[in-house]
Amino acid sequence: DAMVIQNPRYQVTQFGKPVTLSCSQTLNHNVMYWYQQKSSQAPKLLFHYYDKDFNNEADTPDNFQSRRPNTSFCFLDIRSPGLGDAAMYLCATSRAPGENQPQHFGDGTRLSIL
Amino acid sequence: GQNIDQPTEMTATEGAIVQINCTYQTSGFNGLFWYQQHAGEAPTFLSYNVLDGLEEKGRFSSFLSRSKGYSYLLLKELQMKDSASYLCAVRSPAHAGNNRKLIWGLGTSLAVNP
Numbered sequence: 001d002a003m004v005i006q007n008p009r010y011q012v013t014q015f016g017k018p019v020t021l022s023c024s025q026t027l028n029h030n031v032m033y034w035y036q037q038k039s040s041q042a043p044k045l046l047f048h049y050y051d052k053d054f055n056n057e058a059d060t061p062d063n064f065q066s067r068r069p070n071t072s073f074c075f076l077d078i079r080s081p082g083l084g085d086a087a088m089y090l091c092a093t094s095r096a097p098g099e100n101q102p103q104h105f106g107d108g109t110r111l112s113i114l
Numbered sequence: 115g116q117n118i119d120q121p122t123e124m125t126a127t128e129g130a131i132v133q134i135n136c137t138y139q140t141s142g143f144n145g146l147f148w149y150q151q152h153a154g155e156a157p158t159f160l161s162y163n164v165l166d167g168l169e170e171k172g173r174f175s176s177f178l179s180r181s182k183g184y185s186y187l188l189l190k191e192l193q194m195k196d197s198a199s200y201l202c203a204v205r206s207p208a209h210a211g212n213n214r215k216l217i218w219g220l221g222t223s224l225a226v227n228p
Contacts, residue, residue, distance in 0.1 A: 040220070040221075040223075041220065042201065042218035042219060042220050042221065043157070043201075043218055045215060045216075048215070088154075090156055090157075100145060100162050100164060102147055102159040102162060103147075103159070103216065104159065105156035105157050105158070106156055107155065107156050108155070108156045110154070
C-alpha cells in the first residue's frame with residue numbers, strides 16, 4: 001500500500017496560472033519535504049516541515065509556497081508557473097530527528113507548463 | 115563546499131556484479147544513503163551507512179570509509195530490472211543545521227544488458 005501519495009501523477013497548467021500539488025502520508029512522520037527534480041539532475045530541496053515548523057531553502061523562488069494543514073497533508077503552491085518550473089515534484093517524509101531515518105518518497109507529480 | 119561525485123553512467127551484463135562508487139566532501143558527516151530511481155519514478159531507499167564497513171542486504175551491499183570520504187554500492191546477480199539511476203546522498207549537520215536534510219549526488223545511470 002502506498003504510504004506517501006501524491007496527486008495528481010501528471011499535471012498540466014498554463015504559463016502564469018497558479019497550480020497546487022498535493023501530498024499525503026499514512027506513516028505519521030514528523031517531517032515532510034518537497035523536492036524539484038529535472039531530467040538527469042539530483043533532487044533539489046525546496047522546503048520542508050518539521051511538524052508545523054516551516055523551513056525554506058535560501059534559493060527557493062518566492063513563486064513557490066507550501067502549506068501543511070495537519071500531519072498527514074502537505075501542499076506545494078506555485079503562484080505563477082514559468083516554463084522553467086516544468087519538472088518532477090517529489091514529496092518525501094521521514095521520522096525525526098533520528099539520524100538513520102531514510103526519506104520515503106511518493107511517486108511524484110510531473111508538471112508541464114503550456 | 116559540499117560536493118558528492120558519482121560516475122555518470124555504467125553498463126553491466128545480466129548476472130554480473132557491478133560496483134558504483136561515490137565520493138563526498140562535506141562539512142561533517144552523519145550518514146550516507148543509497149537510493150534507486152527508475153526513469154520517471156520516485157527514488158526508493160536502498161541502504162544506509164554511518165559506520166565504516168559493509169552493510170549487506172540481499173543482492174545489494176553498501177560500503178563506507180569515512181576517513182576516505184568514500185562509499186560504494188555493490189549489486190550482485192544483476193537483473194534487467196536493476197537498470198536505473200543510483201543516487202548517493204549524505205546527511206551533513208553543518209549543511210543542514212540539523213539532521214533533516216540531505217546533499218544529493220547527480221546519480222549513476224546503470225544499464226544492464228542481456
